[in-house]
Amino acid sequence: MKPVSAPDVTAPADRAGLGFWLAEQSDEDLTPGAPLDGDTHADVVIVGGGYTGLWIAYYLTEFAPQTKIVVLEAKQAGFGASGRNGGWCTAEMPSLLTTLVGTHGPMAAMRMYRAARATLDEIERVLESEQLDAGWRRDGSLYVARTKPQLDRLRAWRDGRAQLGITDFRLLDPDEAANSIAVRDATGIGFTPHCAAVHPARLGLGLAQAVRGRGVTIAEGTAATAVRERAVVTEHGTVYAKAVLLATEGYTGGLAGRGRAIVPLRSHAIATAPLGAAAFERLRWRGAPTVTDSRYQFCYLNRTPDDRIVIGGRGVGYLLGSRLRARPAAERAVHARLLATLTDLFDGIGDVRVTHGWSGLYGLQRDSEPSVVFDKETGHGYAGGYGGEGIVLSNLAGRTMAALVTGTRRPETKLCWNGRTPSRWEPEPVRYAGIRGIATLATMADLFEDRTNRTAPLAQVIMKSVV
Structure with missing residues (x-):
């Protein structure tokens, strides 16, 4: 990217x-x-x-x-x-x-x-x-896998839920997936x-x-x-x-x-200018299902009522001492990564103008x-x-x-x-080191899987972590 x-x-x-x-x-x-x-x-x-x-x-x-x-x-x-x-x-x-x-x-x-x-x-x-x-x-949610490890996680998630009696989450068959959202290099798509x-x-x-x-x-x-x-x-x-x-x-x-x-964790988002119904038809994004990828540091997308795309994700997620305000330059860097993610996900999106960038706090015990x-x-x-x-x-x-x-x-x-x-x-700086360390491991695991198409060695550590 x-x-x-x-x-x-x-x-x-x-x-x-x-x-x-x-x-x-x-x-x-x-x-x-x-x-x-x-x-x-x-x-x-x-x-x-x-x-x-x-x-x-x-x-x-x-x-x-x-x-x-x-x-x-x-x-x-x-x-x-x-x-x-x-x-x-x-x-x-x-x-x-x-x-x-x-x-x-x-x-x-x-x-x-x-x-x-x-x-x-x-x-x-x-x-x-x-x-x-x-x-x-x-209209439900689409969960998109773009690598073999991501598809393996979707399958494991489906099978684990099936053991609990939850059968509504399913992987689309090849014909359904081909007619579903046009994400570049998709290896599988789940739906709930x-x-x-x-x-x-x-x-x-x-x-x-x-x-x-x-x-x-x-x-x-x-x-x-x-x-x-x-x-x-x-x-x-x-x-x-x-x-x-x-x-x-x-x-x-x-x-x-x-x-x-x-702890207060920060999630960031950007919104595009209205793209128009024709653009969503090119993307095969029909109706208003929410969309996410299957990375550890995942992104989440929403089609707004006026045909914008809102895409959000984590970055600069925790600040030392549980401070609530991130530096503007750091937030702008996250917004840039979100725009890059959006254009990487969709071949047919064309030129994208961003009208809004923001962040918000959520709590984790x-x-x-x-x-x-x-x-x-x-x-x-x-x-x-x-x-x-x-x-x-x-x-x-x-x-x-x-x-x-x-x-x-x-x-x-x-x-x-x-x-x-x-x-x-934990008290600071242990709290900061632990949270930011796990976030760094998740980013490294995503990069490893993108590069090698193999499951990251630290995957189980990340999946069991607090963040």
Whole structure:
């Protein structure tokens, strides 16, 4: 792959850092609501106005409509990872399912998988019920292999899932593959129906509108400065509540005493200018299935409603001390690699103009599993650690947490992620060296397999690693 310079991003300067999904929203949509106005009391206070916090609030209003709820958001609801991700609403959880089998056994892992798969139906139900236009298109996902080792991994993934009774993921036969997406040098293509493409910002902003309509207070521009027993302190006042719920995901480390609870990892993305329907027909990209390759450092692609391609991937993923901001030059270098990846994947894509480049944070816990925790005695709860699978899992977590807080009997409260408190991450610089070291090994393994068409010697180490 030839190196390329950083793409010439053409989004307006005042919106360039927002990314495509948020930047295309109206000025009214991007105007934060009022901050907290002095001290107040509530039944539940939720810290974080992303998907997790909004879904918790939504289902609290379903299970206990009289509950007084306050959501505190440092910026604007949906502003963080919820408005900046790749738009994959997937139930497949490729690496997480394997982890759950190893930790909790196949039965518990399958219950979690089935709950995630049913969550697609639940999100679709809410979008229809609330009349939210989130660009929902449920056309599944294509997993593309371009080398023999990648195809071997797809086969192993298919066979492993079949042993668990999951038979919906399949490898396309040669005729189907030839008529499927035109990725250069494809050796095989897998397909699962359990994914929808979604417009992340519209989903986040729409959820915020829906919960406000149900009487929930969302205090924007209101950062939590301290979390105490039955209270959250902000610079605009204190919220006293029976239950204090953290929905801060990758931003959790910014709260006192939680610096090693979760690490913030950064994923990057670019969006092309609209390519037009004819270009997608040349690429045989029919409908809106999401697309990914099968490298260790994989990329993920989405066809937007206005016929752009959004392509994302990892790079500069973790910063020393869990810092949240990468250097602009480092981010531009990742965007350049994403553009090079896009043009390498597709022969027939032609000249590509990039209009947006951005990044977003997601959270990873030490054991690579998400968790939902609520202590009835203290009233404290936390949900997160989705490892990049947050669109589906945040909804499932929202239902789970709302049921735990209200004492509602629901099957979600029996899932294996309930009540888990994972071990803390190592102190720095051990944490930095370990995470960045594994990422480097993954990159080296991809280069080895691309060059030799043989499975990398360190493959098993990488597959069992935390990142």
